Amino acid sequence: MDKPKPRHTTFIRRYGNFGFAHPDEKQVSYRFLWAGGDETPDHFNRSFTIKEAYDLNIYPGDCSALELARELAQHYESKYLWNSNAKVIKEVVKHLENRDERDRLLEAEYAVEEAEYKVDLWQQQLGARRAHLANLKTGQE
Numbered sequence: 643m644d645k646p647k648p649r650h651t652t653f654i655r656r657y658g659n660f661g662f663a664h665p666d667e668k669q670v671s672y673r674f675l676w677a678g679g680d681e682t683p684d685h686f687n688r689s690f691t692i693k694e695a696y697d698l699n700i701y702p703g704d705c706s707a708l709e710l711a712r713e714l715a716q717h718y719e720s721k722y723l724w725n726s727n728a729k730v731i732k733e734v735v736k737h738l739e740n741r742d743e744r745d746r747l748l749e750a751e752y753a754v755e756e757a758e759y760k761v762d763l764w765q766q767q768l769g770a771r772r773a774h775l776a777n778l779k780t781g782q783e
Contacts, residue, residue, distance in 0.1 A: 648748075649751070649752060650677050650707075650745040651707040651738060652674075653710055656670070657670050667693070669692065669693055670697045670698070671691045672710060675688075690731060692714075698714070700713060707738055708742055711734045715728070715731045
């Protein structure tokens with residue numbers, strides 16, 4: 643059984659130096675991983691970077707991509723006088739709201755597939771360990 647891949651929109655979080663103008667400034671980057679076959683407009687950013695001091699401390703698994711996008715939109719609105727990402731993230735929120743029901747269904751399907759994959763993996767490992775134990779017992783007797 644192959645490891646399942648998400649078909650819903652997800653995100654990753656990275657910490658590091660992402661600005662060329664200030665290479666010593668630490669930042670947090672939230673990168674959206676758009677769902678396969680998604681009709682996401684080309685002008686959408688995939689990645690949104692914020693200062694370390696304003697870190698939202700949101701990690702994959704904590705919330706959905708839509709919830710993260712809403713948090714980022716509120717962040718850009720409240721922390722910056724002007725930021726080019728403020729307009730784009732609002733469009734991202736609208737886009738994710740339009741596909742929210744579909745993403746929830748795909749996320750639930752992925753959770754089931756991932757659980758089945760893990761159960762299958764553990765069953766294979768259990769079988770191998772039982773065989774190893776049996777070999778040790780027959781070798782000792």
